[in-house]
Amino acid sequence: MTALDCTSRADFTRSAALQDRLADVTPGGAHTYARGEDQYPESMAPVIVRGLGAQVWDADGNALIEYGMGLRAVTLGHGYRPVVEAVCAAASGGTCFTRPTRLELDAAEDFLALVPGADMVKFAKNGSDVTTAAVRLARAATGRETIAACDQPFFSVDDWFIGTTPMSAGIPDAARAQTVRFRYNDLASLASALDQHDVACVILEAATAAAEPAPGFLAGVRALCDEHGAVLIFDEIITGFRWSRHGAQGVYGVTPDLSCWGKAMGNGFAVSALAGKRGLMELGGLRTDRDRVFLLSTTHGPEATGLAAFRAVVRAYQDDLPVAAMERAGLRLAGGVADAAADAGLSRYVSAAGRPSCLVFVTRGPDGAPSQEFRTLFLQEMLARGVLGQSFVTSAAHTDELIDRTVDACREALGVYREALDRGDTAGLLRGRPVAPALRRAADPRRRPDRPGHPG
Missing domain, CATH: 3.90.1150.10 (Aspartate Aminotransferase, domain 1)
Known part of the structure; x- marks a missing residue:
């Protein structure tokens, strides 16, 4: 090769x-x-x-x-030896047990030392798990159902988000109606959504590859959430460990109520996290007199290899x-x-x-x-x-x-x-059909032919 x-x-x-x-x-x-x-x-x-x-x-x-590096999940490089060695060492001692491990405590303390404003953390395996858990927690805390989601490309595979995309087949109309959208860097559009709907939470990426927050935008979002009693959720799935080891919230100085992490925190290994303020997070725990939230309960969320990978990433990021x-x-x-x-x-x-x-x-x-x-x-x-x-x-x-x-x-x-x-066009130079948006209603314009003997 x-x-x-x-x-x-x-x-x-x-x-x-x-x-x-x-x-x-x-x-x-x-x-x-x-x-x-x-x-x-x-x-x-x-x-x-x-x-x-x-x-x-x-x-x-x-x-x-x-480029893209595993859909932005790999920041240290493929096969980065300190991560691989940490994972192998953890796996050699077993990966999944009937009770919490010391590794879970160590990983949680590592995480909370990095994330400003977070008091508690719960680990999972992918970003959709933790964004949906954040939404559920916000709904339970506020007693409201509507979600205000920024007009950014992706938050979750779950109904509350996919129902807002062109690829919404299989999503009940009632689920689609519970999410409203607002425009990034447009406080007026968020204010309008909050005025017109009883919003449980506002979810957004603080920044994206294509857009930085305008001066005062994130602080304005924080203020609007406080004014309307909505929970502020930052999706740090991409920005975490790519903007800084403290995430976008550490760069821009605005603290959300809840934040969702994944991708680069394991340098390609499967691990994600929901972090937030104790008063919210404890609704999924044992220190509450309210109805408990079924927050995150995953067999593989705390398994050893993902958490060992995360701890090795933290060590690699000691100085950003x-x-x-x-x-x-x-x-x-x-x-x-x-x-x-x-x-x-x-x-x-x-x-x-x-x-x-x-x-x-x-x-x-x-x-x-x-x-x-x-x-x-x-x-x-x-x-x-x-x-x-x-x-x-x-x-x-x-x-x-x-x-x-x-x-x-x-x-x-x-x-x-x-x-x-x-x-004036690509004819004669482009071999085959153009690429198409990943989230689109129909398989066309890149539909595959039916398998012989198995019509679609």
């Missing part, structure tokens, strides 16, 4: 065959919609065999520089150097892409945008509007040159050499992009 240079083009024949088999045994061919083949150019969705640092190797033997490394890599990459685009006369059409530790790339068509066709063409040409990623999200393992190779691949890809713009 060798690395590709800009004169080589990756072949994905074996991956395509494996993807066909995956589609027969797993709905959509992947366990996460964002990992689906419809998010990549047709016949160019690598099936991964292993990873190390900021690179992965696929079934065809291609060595690919990876991983965040600095991600930001340094992101700045180098954004600058290189900007230079390459300028040299190709494409600054209006292709750019890297967002927080340096959480970059996305923007691809526009001839009319200057974001384009799925041109996004797919860019993905196709980058993949062909050994760069895998729906974004430019970095890790601390992205070295200068890997960033520079990425920029070189980008320069070549932009030559094809320039040709498509000059033609």
Whole structure:
């Protein structure tokens, strides 16, 4: 397995065959919609065999520089030895018991030492578990049902959120009606939602890859929640350990009532957390005279490997150097892409945008509007040159050499992009159908043919 240079083009024949088999045994061919083949150019969705640092190797033997890093879950790099060794040591002593372990106490104390304003924490395995637990807790505390959710891409697989998306089949109308949306950086839209509805909680990401909070916005959200008696929930699933080891709340200085964590807190191992103020969290415990909340009760939430991974991540983040490394890599990459685009006369059409530790790339068509066709063409040409990623999200393992190779691949890809713009479309250059939004009502425009003998 060798690395590709800009004169080589990756072949994905074996991956395509494996993807066909995956589609027969797993709905959509992947366990996460964002990992689906419809998010990549047709016949160019690598099936991964292993990873190390900021690179992965696929079934065809291609060595690919990876961005996105496990849907932003990996900040220290794949196979980061201190985490792997901590996990192996924990697993050797057993992973799941009938009573709490000392590891649970140690991990909880580590967590609470990092998170400002949190008095208690409960661990789980994925982000949806903890965001939904936060919503349930808020509803119990306030006696209200309505949720005000920011107009951000994703909070949970559960009914209260998925019912607000185009992919709402199977969600009762009553569940959909219980969530209202408000606009990020728009206090008036939140105030309107709070005035018109009896809101139990307000949930949002304090910041995203594409948007930083405007001055006073988060403080204004805090004040509106206090005024209306609504519980404020920060979704720190992405921002935690990527913005800082204290999360976005530590960067922006606004403390929520509850916060939800996951992804990078285990560097790819399965662990998530709900943290919050004691008065709320105890509603799920044994120090309350109120009706108890069935908060989180998971067999595998406190299992040893996830918590050992988390504690090793905490040790790696003692000084936030991983965040600095991600930001340094992101700045180098954004600058290189900007230079390459300028040299190709494409600054209006292709750019890297967002927080340096959480970059996305923007691809526009001839009319200057974001384009799925041109996004797919860019993905196709980058993949062909050994760069895998729906974004430019970095890790601390992205070295200068890997960033520079990425920029070189980008320069070549932009030559094809320039040709498509000059033609006015991607015809003859894009092989297959464009990518499509992960959350959409129908399988089209990337519907798979029915399996022979098994009509859909």
